[in-house]
Amino acid sequence: MNTIEIDRLTKDYGRGRGVFDLTFSVAQGEAFGFLGPNGAGKTTTIRHLMGFSRPQSGSCRIGGLDCLTQSPKIQKDLGYIPGEIALPDEMTGLEFLRFLARYRGVSDFSRAEALMARFELDPRGRIRRMSKGMKQKVGIVCAFMHDPAVLVLDEPTSGLDPLMQNRFIELVLEEKARGKTILLSSHMFEEVERTCDRVGILRQGKLAAVEGVDRLKADRRCTYVVSFESEGEAAAFAADAPGVKGAEGRRVTVEVAGPFGPFTAALARHPVTGLEEVRLTLEELFLHYYGEGK
């Protein structure tokens, strides 16, 4: 059964901006990653799911309910992290979280407290004085505190440091294991790769592709930059190692497409001083899977 259904959604802001004839669904218990570069239309789509925006044509449904006309009913069992979190500046984080708990009829505040502890959030200060990361943490607690069945997360880790990003990913994985339905938008392939079952790639308001994350992972090339003390050592490694894509000074770029054995064996034969993974950017992902200009 599909929990989230977007059917031929169109919102045209002019000059090619907006979303166009967008159709996809997220099954109950599935985590769906929504990837796309800046301005691709991720937030526009999510705002329609939240009932904040009226489609020009097409529709969005969550749990069989229409997102525009039945939004209050949907929101009872939905957690949402907006792309840009706006909170009441004059309240303390704790006042706001308690207010929201009351508003939602959450009598047990222990889940909120556990989330605050998990993200090391001290919510006692005024929101106005909080850093971007702290506000993001307040947003996370808001979205998860009532234990909703559906989670709509718009770039949820923006402003979080790597340790907290990791904790967030663990939280999403736990919620997925508990059967929650999750839509997560991101610029970062790694975040989606670690949490989601399928990924939809949005480009200029249109879905360029939907793929299983397993398939993307299986096809994925891994690129590494290997460093040496001297150019001579780098050149010797470049002549010996498999999958060398280029050498510049004391650094050699290697692409590993299959088993790692031959690459690690070559590393062991040379006096390597550094090894860095080159992360695939979204643009590279597009080029790799769909070809330039397609």
Ligand SMILES: Nc1ncnc2c1ncn2[C@@H]1O[C@H](COP(=O)(O)OP(=O)(O)OP(=O)(O)O)[C@@H](O)[C@H]1O
């Ligand atoms: N209310 C609006 N009026 C006019 N144009 C808009 C409006 N809302 C969004 N747009 C435009 O639609 C396009 C898609 O924006 P959207 O915020 O959905 O992108 P996004 O994929 O979420 O990008 P980002 O990764 O930067 O958050 C952008 O070009 C944006 O300027």
